[in-house]
Amino acid sequence: GAVVSQHPSWVICKSGTSVKIECRSLDFQATTMFWYRQFPKQSLMLMATSNEGSKATYEQGVEKDKFLINHASLTLSTLTVTSAHPEDSSFYICSATRVGLQETQYFGPGTRLLVL
Amino acid sequence: RKEVEQDPGPFNVPEGATVAFNCTYSNSASQSFFWYRQDCRKEPKLLMSVYSSGNEDGRFTAQLNRASQYISLLIRDSKLSDSATYLCVVGRSNTDKLIFGTGTRLQVFP
Numbered sequence: 401g402a403v404v405s406q407h408p409s410w411v412i413c414k415s416g417t418s419v420k421i422e423c424r425s426l427d428f429q430a431t432t433m434f435w436y437r438q439f440p441k442q443s444l445m446l447m448a449t450s451n452e453g454s455k456a457t458y459e460q461g462v463e464k465d466k467f468l469i470n471h472a473s474l475t476l477s478t479l480t481v482t483s484a485h486p487e488d489s490s491f492y493i494c495s496a497t498r499v500g501l502q503e504t505q506y507f508g509p510g511t512r513l514l515v516l
Numbered sequence: 517r518k519e520v521e522q523d524p525g526p527f528n529v530p531e532g533a534t535v536a537f538n539c540t541y542s543n544s545a546s547q548s549f550f551w552y553r554q555d556c557r558k559e560p561k562l563l564m565s566v567y568s569s570g571n572e573d574g575r576f577t578a579q580l581n582r583a584s585q586y587i588s589l590l591i592r593d594s595k596l597s598d599s600a601t602y603l604c605v606v607g608r609s610n611t612d613k614l615i616f617g618t619g620t621r622l623q624v625f626p
Contacts, residue, residue, distance in 0.1 A: 432612060443520075443603070443618040444560065493559050497612060505614060507559040 403427055404496050406508035413484060414516055421479045421511045423494030430496035433477040434505065435469065438491040450477050474499075484515045517542055520617035522604050528623045533594045537620045539587040539604030548607030549580055551589045553600045554619060560603055563589075594624045 403426040413419055423433055432451050436444040448469055450456040456469035468480040477496075481488055491512055495505040522539045529535050541549075549566040564571065566578040566587055577590040587604055601619040608615055 434613070436616075441618075443616040446613060446615075449613065491557075504562070505612075507561070510557075510559045512557075 402498065402504075402506045404430075404494065404506045404508040406492075406494055406511050408511060409509060410512040410514075412514045412516065415485050416483055417515075419481045419484055419513060421481075421492055421494075421513075423477045423479070423496070423508050425475045425496045425498075425506070428496075428498045429474040430477075431474075431499045432497045433471060434495045435467075435477075435479050436493045436495070438493060438510075444493060447479075481513065484513070486515045489513055489515045518617075519543060519615045520604055520606050522617040522620050524618055524620060526621040526623050528625060529594055531594055531596060531624055531626055533624075534590065534592045535594060535622060536591075537589045537602055537604070537622075539589075539617055541585050541587070541604075541606045541615075543606070543608065544582075544585060546585075546606045546608065549587050550605040550607075550614075551576075551578055551587075552603040552605050552616075554603055555600050560605075560616075563602070591622075594622075596624050596626065598622060599624045 405424045407422045435447045438444045447462045448456045448458045450469045450471040452471050452474050458464045471477040493510040495507045520541050551563040552560040553563045554560040566580045570579045575592045579588045601621045603619045604617040606615045
């Protein structure tokens with residue numbers, strides 16, 4: 401159990417396009433979902449934390465108007481990269497914690513974004 | 517200074533070798549500690565949690581020294597399949613946020 405999926409797994413888009421990434425907990429209800437970004441040879445950097453039905457909490461330096469997060473249900477969170485630019489090209493990974501087991505984060509397989 | 521620091525490696529070791537990774541963290545109030553493994557172009561996967569008493573899972577042994585704010589991972593009898601990047605991860609105190617180190621790359625050769 402505890403499977404997290406992401407869609408799409410990779411996307412290539414033109415500069416100025418908005419891209420939506422979905423994160424789903426398939427077999428459990430997620431208390432909280434996290435969004436990370438990882439550039440090549442760097443660590444995962446937490447972008448934001450989202451709880452169902454409330455506004456996401458963004459980490460310092462992450463523009464909330466650029467990276468829109470919607471957490472409409474206990475099994476789905478979406479990240480929209482608005483007006484993407486080449487510097488937004490990265491590996492975006494979500495994770496989720498189960499209701500009652502907040503310490504363990506289950507990671508999705510990630511989404512590779514390439515902005516041309 | 518980064519909140520979690522690791523030697524990036526790479527560590528190149530032959531099969532059967534024992535290899536140790538170290539990690540230091542800066543926030544003394546940190547409460548939870550983990551080692552994750554990340555294969556190339558994949559998501560990180562939990563290898564093991566780390567406790568003050570030390571814990572072992574097969575060929576893997578993790579140690580935590582709170583006084584020195586130091587975490588270690590020992591891999592015995594290395595296998596080719598152990599080749600990956602090992603991420604030291606610390607839970608930020610009073611939250612459920614995880615802080616990742618940049619990882620230590622291990623390459624096991626035949």
